[in-house]
Amino acid sequence: MRIWLRFYGFFKPYQGYGLLLLVLLLIGNLGSLVTPFFLKIIIDKVFGERNYDLLLNIIFTLTAIYILRIIAGFLADYLYTWISNKITVTLTTSLFAHMLKLPIQFFRSQSVGTIVYKINNEVGQVRRAFTGTVISMINNIITIIALIVLMIVLDMKLFLVVSILYPLLLMVMKLFSPSIKRVVEKTRREESDLMAFLTERFSNIKFIKLFNGYRSENQTMDSRISEIVKLNLHSTVLSSASNGLSVFLLALIPLVVLAYGGKLVLQDAMTVGTLIAFLQYANKLHEPLRNVVNLYVDLVKTSVSIKRLFELFDEPPQQNLEGELTMFSKPFNAVEFRNISFAHADKPILQDFNFTFKAGKHYALVGTSGSGKTTLADLMSKIIEPKRGSIFVDGQDLKDIPMMQWMNSYSICSQEYFIINGTLQENFSYGNDNSSIENLTDILQQIRLQDEAGTDLSVRSFGERGSQLSGGQKQKIAIARSAVRHPDLLVLDEATSEIDAASEESIYRFLIDTCKISTLITITHRLSALGFADEIIYLENGRIVEQGSLEDLIARKGYFFELFKNQFNTGNSLSMKNRLSQVVVK
Numbered sequence: 146m147r148i149w150l151r152f153y154g155f156f157k158p159y160q161g162y163g164l165l166l167l168v169l170l171l172i173g174n175l176g177s178l179v180t181p182f183f184l185k186i187i188i189d190k191v192f193g194e195r196n197y198d199l200l201l202n203i204i205f206t207l208t209a210i211y212i213l214r215i216i217a218g219f220l221a222d223y224l225y226t227w228i229s230n231k232i233t234v235t236l237t238t239s240l241f242a243h244m245l246k247l248p249i250q251f252f253r254s255q256s257v258g259t260i261v262y263k264i265n266n267e268v269g270q271v272r273r274a275f276t277g278t279v280i281s282m283i284n285n286i287i288t289i290i291a292l293i294v295l296m297i298v299l300d301m302k303l304f305l306v307v308s309i310l311y312p313l314l315l316m317v318m319k320l321f322s323p324s325i326k327r328v329v330e331k332t333r334r335e336e337s338d339l340m341a342f343l344t345e346r347f348s349n350i351k352f353i354k355l356f357n358g359y360r361s362e363n364q365t366m367d368s369r370i371s372e373i374v375k376l377n378l379h380s381t382v383l384s385s386a387s388n389g390l391s392v393f394l395l396a397l398i399p400l401v402v403l404a405y406g407g408k409l410v411l412q413d414a415m416t417v418g419t420l421i422a423f424l425q426y427a428n429k430l431h432e433p434l435r436n437v438v439n440l441y442v443d444l445v446k447t448s449v450s451i452k453r454l455f456e457l458f459d460e461p462p463q464q465n466l467e468g469e470l471t472m473f474s475k476p477f478n479a480v481e482f483r484n485i486s487f488a489h490a491d492k493p494i495l496q497d498f499n500f501t502f503k504a505g506k507h508y509a510l511v512g513t514s515g516s517g518k519t520t521l522a523d524l525m526s527k528i529i530e531p532k533r534g535s536i537f538v539d540g541q542d543l544k545d546i547p548m549m550q551w552m553n554s555y556s557i558c559s560q561e562y563f564i565i566n567g568t569l570q571e572n573f574s575y576g577n578d579n580s581s582i583e584n585l586t587d588i589l590q591q592i593r594l595q596d597e598a599g600t601d602l603s604v605r606s607f608g609e610r611g612s613q614l615s616g617g618q619k620q621k622i623a624i625a626r627s628a629v630r631h632p633d634l635l636v637l638d639e640a641t642s643e644i645d646a647a648s649e650e651s652i653y654r655f656l657i658d659t660c661k662i663s664t665l666i667t668i669t670h671r672l673s674a675l676g677f678a679d680e681i682i683y684l685e686n687g688r689i690v691e692q693g694s695l696e697d698l699i700a701r702k703g704y705f706f707e708l709f710k711n712q713f714n715t716g717n718s719l720s721m722k723n724r725l726s727q728v729v730v731k
């Protein structure tokens with residue numbers, strides 16, 4: 146019930162229209178229920194008193210009622226569809242907006258398939274319920290109430306006798322609903338796991354083919370589907386048992402009316418017209434009551450969907466995403482890591498890390514795999530927060546700078562980039578206030594993309610996730626896109642790993658000379674990417690173990706020299722070749 150009360154929040158803005166809808170439904174229903182009442186008058190009065198004028202009056206009244214009923218029905222349908230669509234649009238858009246604000250950790254802890262399933266299927270179930278089930282439920286309940294009133298008006302005693310059966314009906318509904326709810330919840334979980342499984346498999350289809358994974362994938366699919374089929378059967382058994390019992394109880398109602406009402410007619414305590422009208426109402430009650438039982442099961446299923454959607458709404462959004470703007474100079478002068486410690490679960494990654502990145506310099510972060518380089522970039526991106534210590538931007542704690550403000554000064558390009566299935570213009574203008582990129586052709590030439598990918602590059606789409614481009618071409622677009630936002634600080638995290646040395650050189654020239662990026666941090670395992678680095682920082686187990694210029698570190702023959710010595714003589718960028726020619730490498 147709490148879930149429905151909470152959901153009422155989405156309906157609240159339209160409650161006035163809801164009231165109007167109720168009135169229209171009432172008119173439509175009452176119109177359909179008056180016939181047996183008039184039948185009683187026809188049998189007892191028209192034929193009893195041989196009154197033809199009364200018969201004609203009844204026929205005209207019935208015609209007018211039928212016309213009114215049709216108009217009310219049409220208006221109710223239109224209004225209902227409008228309200229339910231408004232509710233589902235608000236639900237979907239507010240859920241999407243909320244989810245965009247969730248922290249990255251949430252998306253790392255859930256698979257994409259599960260999230261898509263929740264948004265798509267659960268919202269779909271709620272939409273179906275609101276475009277069918279709820280209106281039907283309201284309609285049927287109104288019909289039941291109207292029928293009960295009419296039966297009471299016809300004969301109170303007979304109604305009381307019949308009504309013994311109704312509480313039994315409620316008991317049947319209550320008896321089955323907890324088990325149905327449990328099974329439906331389990332089915333939804335299994336279905337969303339299946340969606341997660343499918344998303345993962347089709348995103349990695351190349352891997353499955355290369356590893357001959359067909360058999361094991363089919364087996365997993367079989368067992369997942371079998372489990373869902375088993376749960377669906379279980380749910381059907383429970384729903385059918387609940388419906389069967391209800392139908393049996395409902396079928397008893399007209400029999401009870403005949404048994405008791407027939408006796409009253411034989412004792413002249415009731416007219417034949419009243420008994421026939423009462424029997425008609427009792428029979429009419431059969432269908433809406435059965436519908437209510439079925440719809441109740443549907444609403445139990447919908448409540449499961451609503452609960453799962455509210456679980457998403459209850460996820461806390463990332464802190465200080467928008468917030469109040471803080472003042473730090475643009476471009477800023479320095480980003481200082483002060484006593485930063487960070488751990489994944491209990492595994493320490495950075496310990497008492499101290500370093501200041503000064504504006505106007507090009508830094509390189511190098512070190513063995515897993516030494517914490519990307520973690521540093523993630524901290525700077527505000528994707529994760531330090532366990533201890535703080536990062537300061539010109540003395541302002543990064544924690545206090547709203548993420549949306551920070552992203553106007555900072556940009557990162559990593560291997561996890563996103564190429565939109567659209568044109569280059571659309572890719573470049575994504576998230577840019579300056580949505581038209583004027584010198585696109587010039588940019589393409591500078592990053593050596595024009596010749597490689599064809600002249601139609603600026604007008605054609607690249608396919609999903611840039612599937613029609615090579616790895617290096619995608620990386621070039623991702624880097625240029627970050628650069629045209631003109632950040633003060635740009636981090637390139639293995640961003641040129643698939644780009645040849647000559648193009649890499651052009652890209653750095655583009656970033657430094659054309660885009661005038663003030664501060665660059667390159668995270669890399671490739672010597673060729675270090676041609677423009679003023680200062681190299683070598684990380685080992687989350688600590689700086691060496692730092693200095695390329696020339697210093699080569700001369701020192703320490704960690705850096707050991708890690709990169711094999712690359713001194715292989716396909717280097719021009720700037721790196723120049724620098725290496727200045728130092729004695731033995």
Ligand SMILES: Nc1ncnc2c1ncn2[C@@H]1O[C@H](COP(=O)(O)OP(=O)(O)OP(=O)(O)O)[C@@H](O)[C@H]1O
Pocket residue numbers: 253489490494512513514515516517518519520521
């Ligand atoms: N989400 C996570 N959960 C648990 N541990 C993680 C997570 N992300 C990274 N790690 C661990 O943190 C450590 C540092 O990872 P990080 O990505 O910062 O290393 P890196 O220096 O960038 O490595 P590489 O050069 O291989 O990219 C690694 O040991 C890694 O296993």
